[in-house]
Structure formats: C-alpha cells, structure tokens
Amino acid sequence: MEAPGNSKASEESQTEGAKPGDERPKWDNKVQYLLTCIGFAVGLGNVWRFPYLCQTYGGGAFLIPYLIALLFEGLPLLHMELAIGQRLRMGSIGVWSSISPYLGGVGLASMTVSFLVGLFYNTILAWVLWYFFHSFQDPLPWKNCPLNANHTEYLKECAESTAVNYFWYRNTLNISPNVESGGTLQWWLVICLAAAWIIVYICFIRGIETIGKAVYVTATFPYLVLTIFLIRALTLPGASVGLKYLFTPKWHTLTNPKMWLDAATQIFFSLSLAFGGLIAFSSYNPQKNNCERDALIVGCINSATSIYASIPIFAILGFKAKSNYEDCLNANILSLTNAFSIGDKNITIENYPEWLGHLNSTDPAEVASLNLKTCNLENFLDESASGTGLAFIVFTEAVIKMPGSQVWAILFFIMLFSLGLSSMFGNLEGVLTPLLDLHMVPKWMPKEVFTGLMCAVSFSVALIFTLRSGNYWLEIFNNYVGSVPLLVIAFFEITAVVYVYGINRFSDDIAWMTGRRPNLYWQATWRVISPLMLLVVFLAYVVVQARETPSYTAWNPNYEEFPKQETLEYPGWVFAICVLLAAVPCLLIPLVSLYRFIQFLRIRLARKRMPNPYENERHIPEM
Amino acid sequence: MLAKILFLLCLTHTSAQDLCKSDTDDGYKVRLSIKTALGDDAYTWNDSEQFLFKATLAFAMMQYMPEETFNLSNILICDETERVSFWFVVMSPQNQSQLIPKAEVENAVRKSRNRINSAFLLTDKTLEFVGIPPTFAAPVVYTTPPWLIVFGVVIGAVCAGIVAILISTFIQKSRKTKEKENDLVSDEETMRSVGNGMAGLGDKDGVYNQSFVDDDRFTKL
Numbered sequence: 001m002e003a004p005g006n007s008k009a010s011e012e013s014q015t016e017g018a019k020p021g022d023e024r025p026k027w028d029n030k031v032q033y034l035l036t037c038i039g040f041a042v043g044l045g046n047v048w049r050f051p052y053l054c055q056t057y058g059g060g061a062f063l064i065p066y067l068i069a070l071l072f073e074g075l076p077l078l079h080m081e082l083a084i085g086q087r088l089r090m091g092s093i094g095v096w097s098s099i100s101p102y103l104g105g106v107g108l109a110s111m112t113v114s115f116l117v118g119l120f121y122n123t124i125l126a127w128v129l130w131y132f133f134h135s136f137q138d139p140l141p142w143k144n145c146p147l148n149a150n151h152t153e154y155l156k157e158c159a160e161s162t163a164v165n166y167f168w169y170r171n172t173l174n175i176s177p178n179v180e181s182g183g184t185l186q187w188w189l190v191i192c193l194a195a196a197w198i199i200v201y202i203c204f205i206r207g208i209e210t211i212g213k214a215v216y217v218t219a220t221f222p223y224l225v226l227t228i229f230l231i232r233a234l235t236l237p238g239a240s241v242g243l244k245y246l247f248t249p250k251w252h253t254l255t256n257p258k259m260w261l262d263a264a265t266q267i268f269f270s271l272s273l274a275f276g277g278l279i280a281f282s283s284y285n286p287q288k289n290n291c292e293r294d295a296l297i298v299g300c301i302n303s304a305t306s307i308y309a310s311i312p313i314f315a316i317l318g319f320k321a322k323s324n325y326e327d328c329l330n331a332n333i334l335s336l337t338n339a340f341s342i343g344d345k346n347i348t349i350e351n352y353p354e355w356l357g358h359l360n361s362t363d364p365a366e367v368a369s370l371n372l373k374t375c376n377l378e379n380f381l382d383e384s385a386s387g388t389g390l391a392f393i394v395f396t397e398a399v400i401k402m403p404g405s406q407v408w409a410i411l412f413f414i415m416l417f418s419l420g421l422s423s424m425f426g427n428l429e430g431v432l433t434p435l436l437d438l439h440m441v442p443k444w445m446p447k448e449v450f451t452g453l454m455c456a457v458s459f460s461v462a463l464i465f466t467l468r469s470g471n472y473w474l475e476i477f478n479n480y481v482g483s484v485p486l487l488v489i490a491f492f493e494i495t496a497v498v499y500v501y502g503i504n505r506f507s508d509d510i511a512w513m514t515g516r517r518p519n520l521y522w523q524a525t526w527r528v529i530s531p532l533m534l535l536v537v538f539l540a541y542v543v544v545q546a547r548e549t550p551s552y553t554a555w556n557p558n559y560e561e562f563p564k565q566e567t568l569e570y571p572g573w574v575f576a577i578c579v580l581l582a583a584v585p586c587l588l589i590p591l592v593s594l595y596r597f598i599q600f601l602r603i604r605l606a607r608k609r610m611p612n613p614y615e616n617e618r619h620i621p622e623m
Numbered sequence: 624m625l626a627k628i629l630f631l632l633c634l635t636h637t638s639a640q641d642l643c644k645s646d647t648d649d650g651y652k653v654r655l656s657i658k659t660a661l662g663d664d665a666y667t668w669n670d671s672e673q674f675l676f677k678a679t680l681a682f683a684m685m686q687y688m689p690e691e692t693f694n695l696s697n698i699l700i701c702d703e704t705e706r707v708s709f710w711f712v713v714m715s716p717q718n719q720s721q722l723i724p725k726a727e728v729e730n731a732v733r734k735s736r737n738r739i740n741s742a743f744l745l746t747d748k749t750l751e752f753v754g755i756p757p758t759f760a761a762p763v764v765y766t767t768p769p770w771l772i773v774f775g776v777v778i779g780a781v782c783a784g785i786v787a788i789l790i791s792t793f794i795q796k797s798r799k800t801k802e803k804e805n806d807l808v809s810d811e812e813t814m815r816s817v818g819n820g821m822a823g824l825g826d827k828d829g830v831y832n833q834s835f836v837d838d839d840r841f842t843k844l
C-alpha cells in the first residue's frame with residue numbers, strides 16, 4: 001500500500017532500485033542491522049577521545065553539555081538519517097538526488113568524505129595491528145630501551161625520552177623531524193597496512209551480506225574486553241585515584257565556551273553522522289521498520305559506551321600515575337639514602353616527608369645539591385592524552401607495569417582493532433552503496449571483484465601514510481577532512497529534509513513506516529533547534545580554527561628541548577592541501593547544483609528552439 | 624728484639640690500613656641494598672658477610688689475573704656505614720704497599736660480576752660498585768622476529784578465507800548458470816517428448832498435467 005502523497009522520489013527509487021531479478025540486498029535480521037549501526041557509531045573516538053575530553057573539562061561537569069548535545073543535535077540527526085535512508089531505499093547520492101536533483105552534491109560530498117576518512121582510519125588500524133603483532137614477545141618491545149652498538153649504554157634518543165615513546169616514534173613510525181621531509185615508504189608499515197586492508201576486504205567482500213556476519217564479533221567483542229579491563233583495572237592500586245580525578249566535577253568549566261563546542265563536535269563525530277554510511281545501512285531495511293526506536297537505541301548505546309569505556313581507561317591511568325609517582329619518590333629516597341648513608345629501606349614512601357624535613361634541617365646544602373624532583377601526583381594524573389598518544393604511549397606504558405603484560409596488551413589491541421573495523425564498514429558502505437545505486441559498477445564485474453578493487457585503490461592511496469612523515473599527514477587529514485566538511489554536509493542534509501523534502505511529508509513517511517507520527521520533540525529539533533545548533537557549531541568551529549595559526553607538533557631528536565615536541569607551522573603548500581581537503585567536499589555541493597542548473601537551462605533552450613511534444617519537461621535526466 | 628718485631632708488624636699493619644680510605648684513587652665504593660632486594664628474607668650485614676665479600680673479590684681478582692695468588696688479606700675494607708656501604712682496595716700480593724690500579728680492579732669485577740652478585744643474592748642494581756657501570760643484558764636476537772610469525776599466521780588465515788569465499792561464489796554462480804541451462808534443456812526435452820505423443824510421458828518428464836487437452840495436433844484440417 002502506497003503512502004498518501006507518495007512522492008515522485010520514492011516512485012523513481014522503487015523503479016530504479018528494484019529491477020526485475022535484481023533485488024536490493026537486505027539484512028538477515030534486525031540484530032545485524034542494529035549491531036552494524038552501533039559498530040559504526042562506536043569507534044576509536046569513544047575510547048580515546050571522550051575520556052580525554054571528560055578529564056580536560058572537569059570530569060562529571062562535561063556530561064552536562066555532552067548530554068544536551070546528544071538530545072538536541074545527535075539524536076535528531078541520527079533519526080533523520082536512518083528514516084530517510086529507510087524510506088527512499090538508496091545510498092547517500094541517490095537519496096539526496098531524489099529529494100532534489102540540485103542536492104545531489106550532498107551525497108557526492110558524503111561519499112568523498114567517507115572515502116578520505118576510510119584511508120586514514122585504516123592506517124590507524126594498521127598501527128594497531130603492528131602493536132598487536134608485537135604483543136606476543138616477552139618482554140614487550142616497548143619496555144626497555146635498545147642498547148647502542150657496543151652494548152655500553154642505551155641509545156641516546158631513547159634514553160632522553162622514554163622506551164615507550166621511542167618504540168612509537170622510532171620503531172613504529174620512524175618519524176621524520178617535519179612534514180616536508182617525506183622519506184621513503186617504511187616496509188613494515190606497508191605490510192601492516194596491507195594486512196589491515198585484507199582483513200577489511202574479507203569482511204566487506206559481499207557488502208552487507210558479509211558485514212552483517214562480521215559485526216556479530218566486531219561489535220560485541222569490545223564490550224567483553226572493556227568489561228575484563230574494568231574488573232582488572234578496579235583491582236589495581238591507584239585506580240580509585242584516577243577515577244576520583246576523572247569524575248570529580250569542576251563546575252566552573254561550564255562557563256568555558258570551548259567546552260560546549262567540544263561537546264557538540266564530539267557527539268557529532270562520535271555518531272558518525274553525515275558519512276552516508278548510516279543512510280546506506282538503513283536503506284537495506286524493510287520500509288516498515290521502527291526507525292525512531294533504532295535511532296534512540298543507537299544514540300544512547302553510543303553515549304553509554306563512551307562513559308563505560310572511560311571507567312577502565314581512567315582507572316588504568318590512575319594506576320600509571322600512582323606508579324610514576326612512586327617511582328619518582330623512590331628515586332628521591334635512593335638519592336637521600338646514598339648521600340647520607342642511611343640504612344637501606346629506613347626511608348619509605350610513608351615517612352619520606354619527615355625524613356626530608358629532618359635532613360633538610362640538619363644539612364640543607366647537601367639536600368639541595370641532590371636536586372631532588374618534586375613529585376606531585378596531580379601532575380602525573382594531568383599527563384593525559386587523547387588519540388594515538390593515549391593508545392600507543394600512555395596505555396602501553398601502563399600495560400608494562402601490570403603483571404601479565406602480554407595478555408593485557410593483546411586484549412587491548414584486539415579491542416581497538418575491532419572497534420575500528422566496525423567503523424570502517426560504515427565508511428566503505430558510504431562509498432559502495434551510492435556507486436551500486438548509480439549503476440557505476442559494470443554488469444560483468446561481480447561484487448566481490450568491485451569491493452576488492454575499492455580496497456586495492458584505497459590501499460595504494462593510503463601508502464602516503466606509510467612514509468616517514470605519514471603521521472603528520474594523518475593528523476592533517478583527521479583535522480581537516482574529518483571535521484568541517486561533515487558539519488557542512490549535515491547542515492545541508494537537515495535543511496534538505498526539513499525544507500526541501502518537507503517536514504510534513506517526512507512526518508507522514510515516518511508515520512507510515514513506524515505507525516506513529518514523530519512527536520513534538522522531533523518536530524522542534526528538526527525544524528529549528530538542530531539546524532540552528534549545527535550552524536552555531538560550524539561557525540564557532542571555523543572561528544576557533546581561524547584564530548590559531550595552523551601548526552603541528554613534531555618529534556625532532558635534535559630539538560633543544562627534546563623530548564618536548566617541537567611546534568612548527570605548516571609550510572605554504574601543505575596548508576594549501578589542508579584547505580583543499582576541507583573545501584573540496586564542501587564545494588561539491590554548489591558545483592553539482594550548478595551543473596544540474598546548466599543542464600536544465602540547456603534543455604530549456606533546446607526545447608524552446610524545437611518543441612518536442614513527446615518530451616517530458618518535468619524529467620531531469622540522471623547524471 | 625721482640626718489641627722491635629712487634630713495632631714493625633704494627634707499622635706494616637697500620638700502613639696497610641692507611642691504604643684503604645674513602646675517595647681513594649685505586650679503590651671503589653660498594654653499596655648494598657639488601658632489604659630492597661630480598662625484603663623479608665634479608666640477611667644482616669656482619670663480619671662473616673664481609674669475609675664472604677673479601678673472598679669473592681679475591682676470587683674475581685684471581686679469575687682476571689690467573690698468574691697471581693690473592694689472599695683474603697689482600698682485600699682491605701674500610702669506612703663501613705649503616706647504609707650498608709664501604710670502600711675497598713686491593714693490595715698487590717707481591718708488594719704489600721702497592722695497590723692494584725683502578726682499571727684492573729674494574730675489569731676484574733666486570734668479568735665476574737655475575738658470580739659476585741649471586742654470592743650475595745643481589746643484582747647489579749642492589750650491589751652497586753660506584754663508578755663501574757652495570758653490564759647490560761645482551762639484547763635478545765631473534766632469527767625470525769616473532770611479530771612476522773604472527774603476521775604470517777593472520778594473513779594466511781585471512782587469505783585462505785578470501786579464497787574460500789571467492790571459490791564458493793564462483794561455484795554458486797556456475798551452479799546457477801547450470802540450473803538455468805538445465806531449465807532450458809528440460810524445456811526443450813519436454814517439448815520434444817510431448818511431440819512423440821503419450822509415449823514420452825511417465826518416464827522422463829515431471830508432472831502429468833491432467834488438465835492439458837492435447838487436441839491441437841488432431842486438427843480437422
């Protein structure tokens with residue numbers, strides 16, 4: 001039964017998508033669909049960005065703007081994407097072209113961003129694989145510094161920083177001192193990248209048919225590991241210190257506008273909106289499916305996972321901070337014991353302050369000459385990090401202090417890999433589904449070969465990230481592709497649905513699909529609140545970025561203040577690339593509408609010259 | 624006469640002891656952290672432990688200089704503190720007033736460091752010879768790095784999976800085309816066999832369509 005007021009768009013989609021004998025693939029069951037969406041939304045950012053933000057912006061206080069952003073920005077956009085994909089049954093390009101041919105660019109922009117993000121995201125997974133392969137050694141390779149050629153002392157670069165930093169920056173990345181010095185391809189990273197793409201390929205080989213089966217493992221396994229880590233972490237000494245530090249709300253941060261901006265962007269990027277992946281996934285659903293409930297489930301589970309993941313992360317970071325603090329104190333105690341020839345173990349961590357006071361009063365000159373370090377637990381707790389720094393430096397350091405390090409390292413890296421893998425599926429589907437819908441795939445090519453081709457092309461382009469300067473390029477992609485274009489696309493998406501497609505027609509569609517008209521909350525957020533919030537976030541984001549000169553931190557062993565990272569500015573040509581990366585996906589939107597408009601004008605002129613009674617002037621041919 | 628001998632003996636003894644002092648050029652300071660290393664099983668440092676130290680050091684010297692014979696009396700210990708730390712010097716067995724140079728002592732200690740450590744159940748860190756750097760454990764050298772092995776296993780498994788899936792797709796496809804062909808062939812056969820009249824039915828072809836009235840062939844014309 002067709003819905004009243006059925007649009008030309010859905011008619012087109014039904015005839016285009018459903019050729020005789022060429023059924024649209026569909027999910028085996030609802031669970032697969034939900035797990036895939038959850039897996040796409042829950043990614044590396046939930047584990048390594050959210051806890052960092054939580055800590056930076058005053059612990060429990062951060063949850064307030066975070067939940068507000070979820071309610072007024074995350075959930076409405078999520079519901080809208082799932083509903084429109086389900087209704088129109090096409091990938092991103094098809095959906096937006098159906099709503100209006102002038103908006104086809106939105107889908108094209110989504111596809112481009114998905115492709116570019118997929119490139120660097122899988123490189124991170126390649127790094128995770130590298131660490132995973134190295135977790136099977138005893139002792140872990142990042143535990144000790146390597147020795148120099150004649151085994152007399154540790155290598156200088158390692159001795160000046162730490163073994164963990166050395167393993168990441170030198171052994172893994174072999175990083176160059178700045179972004180201009182490209183260097184050569186690092187063979188070990190190339191094979192790890194190949195491994196990552198091969199693993200992605202086997203899951204993605206038949207599109208949602210194989211993805212649906214893979215997500216049973218990749219979407220659920222991280223929760224298992226997080227629970228294991230939670231139990232282990234809570235039994236570590238110092239865990240309570242870390243947790244208290246994380247969750248103690250510092251209410252004064254609520255007045256910091258940057259906190260609200262970060263909360264809004266975190267929700268937005270965390271839910272993987274505007275990639276086109278969610279639209280693709282829901283397009284494989286039967287039309288009569290309760291997308292409202294799905295959106296609520298996915299959105300809430302995503303946020304709950306972030307909060308759940310931050311507990312073991314911070315317990316472990318608290319353990320690491322306490323451990324470092326005790327090492328600092330023990331170093332001081334050893335200096336004092338040696339200098340004053342006090343009995344071994346007479347000074348302990350507990351009575352250290354009294355001893356220090358006593359020795360300072362009897363012989364202050366001697367004590368001063370020892371250059372004792374001030375050991376402050378809070379300073380160690382503040383050494384937080386986000387992103388790759390958290391996973392590959394801070395966490396690996398914590399793991400070597402835990403008994404049974406190999407097991408924890410293996411579990412941690414498998415968890416990161418499956419978190420990232422399920423997000424990769426969404427990125428790739430955001431590219432594959434529109435291409436399939438536009439019949440860009442030649443008839444003779446089986447789907448398996450096409451997906452293989454996609455993976456091969458992505459692998460070859462992603463080889464840039466295996467250069468010595470690869471990490472700098474990855475940061476560039478992450479900051480410029482994975483931020484502004486998504487906000488622009490999302491803004492156009494919601495305006496297109498609400499004002500071009502029509503909010504009333506959309507509500508009717510949802511009523512037909514779910515049996516219930518969307519209530520006041522959805523109406524208010526879709527019409528006014530979410531577009532407004534997106535606009536404000538976009539402008540604020542651009543303003544904040546524009547204020548700072550584009551710079552990056554580099555690992556340069558020859559820097560005077562090494563091991564501190566050197567802050568360098570992007571050279572002109574690199575900055576031009578950054579701007580291109582951010583601008584090109586956004587510019588696709590007006591470019592495509594211009595192209596369609598020119599086509600429309602051309603047809604108009606041609607018709608005026610030679611009126612053809614058979615021509616249907618309402619039909620605008622596909623690209 | 625006896626007094627003279629006694630006096631001389633005392634003199635040599637004191638002069639020998641004079642050789643051992645803090646910050647001496649040819650001696651080393653030793654620091655032991657017994658409680659750190661052994662915790663509750665720590666032994667107390669007493670004269671017999673000192674005796675063992677002298678013996679171990681004499682052993683180390685003899686290992687390094689096999690032509691000389693070192694005695695306990697050649698090792699002098701002084702300036703013992705509560706830490707437990709003390710200075711020691713090594714006297715040459717031939718000439719009582721001459722000390723073995725610092726470099727030789729260092730080499731001897733480094734050569735037998737492991738034996739000295741194990742005599743006291745300590746390690747390089749807890750039995751510290753101030754000025755003699757600890758020997759680093761030789762880095763483990765693998766013929767095949769273990770990470771390549773894990774990599775090989777993972778890649779092998781995944782590639783085998785991909786090949787299996789591709790083969791199964793290929794088999795499915797060829798089965799589908801074969802079914803299509805079979806359908807066509809069986810249609811042809813049906814047409815051929817019906818053309819032979821009732822004789823074709825029953826054996827090869829499937830269902831006898833009872834409602835089919837086959838009277839077209841018997842046209843009046």
